[in-house]
Amino acid sequence: MKKIFFLFGFLVLSGCGGDAFNEGEDYGNLLDTPGGLTLNQSEHPLGWGDANCTICHNLENIHLVNRTGTSIDIVAIHDRAISEGISGCAACHGNNGVP
Ligand code: HEC
Ligand code: HEC
Secondary structure, eight states: OHHHHHHHHHHHHHHHOTTSOOOOOOOOOGGGSTTTTSOOTTTOTTTTTOSOGGGTOOGGGSSOSOOSSSOOOHHHHHHHHHHHGGGGTHHHHOOTTOO
16 A cells, blocks of 8 residues: 555656656667667668658757767757748758658
8 A cells, every 4th residue: 555655656656746857758878879869760660761850759858868979059059940830840850751
């Protein structure tokens, strides 16, 4: 019984903690993958060939943490992706199989 209360409390705290840092979508270090930042069909099976990135990716919820191990400016990338929208993604991620 105690355990159930603990679990419930944990879910409430983690679900509603407004000041908890959100790390956003996490696929590890993209530079470690064969394609690097450039998307390919085998690393992006669900999204391949679809230009409407924002159907699946919330731009507020990506580019939040730099996992590349290099000194990129993740805040600048986050802001740029939001200001350019989906027309800007290809510059860094390739054309995602969209002709
Ligand atoms: C139909 C849903 C969908 C669409 C549309 C989509 N994606 Fe994705 N994307 C995913 C999923 C799911 C993942 C997680 C990896 C996987 O299973 O494919 C992902 C992963 C990624 C990753 C990480 C890739 C990696 O190597 O792990 C990048 C970058 C990305 N998407 C960019 C884009 C861009 C840019 C577009 C638009 C051109 C796009 N996505 C459109 C669903 C989608
Ligand atoms: C200026 C280059 C640049 C642009 C423009 C850009 N990205 Fe990225 N993107 C990156 C980098 C670099 C990473 C790896 C970030 C990291 O290590 O966390 C990344 C990671 C991602 C990921 C994996 C999840 C994550 O947060 O790491 C997704 C999904 C993604 N981008 C989607 C998009 C979409 C959709 C667009 C267009 C709206 C876009 N990107 C525009 C450089 C860019």
